[in-house]
Amino acid sequence: AQSVAQPEDQVNVAEGNPLTVKCTYSVSGNPYLFWYVQYPNRGLQFLLKYITGDNLVKGSYGFEAEFNKSQTSFHLKKPSALVSDSALYFCAARPGYALNFGKGTSLLVTP
């Protein structure tokens, strides 16, 4: 089975600074890993996924994620945060027919 953990409930970063939202995974096979973002009162939007291949995955809105097999991590990153990036971020794994989500990390970007 595949599951993910998001160790931080909240991440605070100043606008213009790099941001990292952490995710670790546990798998019994090849990991299929995803990041989603949820803005207030909205549905989840897909950002990016790792299936195989290059460990650095680029996604929407300037986000990227680094797959690290030795550390079993899949951290979400962005070189320069925007206030509009403030939202709830979910890491997810797909062990079978459906996505299993982490508990979510609230990102707050301050001006």
Added chain:
Amino acid sequence: DTAVSQTPKYLVTQMGNDKSIKCEQNLGHDTMYWYKQDSKKFLKIMFSYNNKELIINETVPNRFSPKSPDKAHLNLHINSLELGDSAVYFCASSDTTWGNTEAFFGQGTRLTVV
């Protein structure tokens, strides 16, 4: 065009009532899902259908019954609503049931049981 649409967006109802939430996707996907997001924002899979057939039925009370009239629609009917059913319910779809495909989500239905 909205890819995954749910109706209604908000639903306020009294305990004991029966209600339905409708979901439609125009992406041509084979697989559809219902997720529940509780007050702590935890997301949990409830059901999954592939080509109108139920493939996931997590530990959900029998009061919840999904129905898929065709592969573009997956409705959720809830009988005898309870206070604890208050949550945001998300419909989603994906191209296949395989692990390498992402899911696309609707905007959610906020259910409040009073």
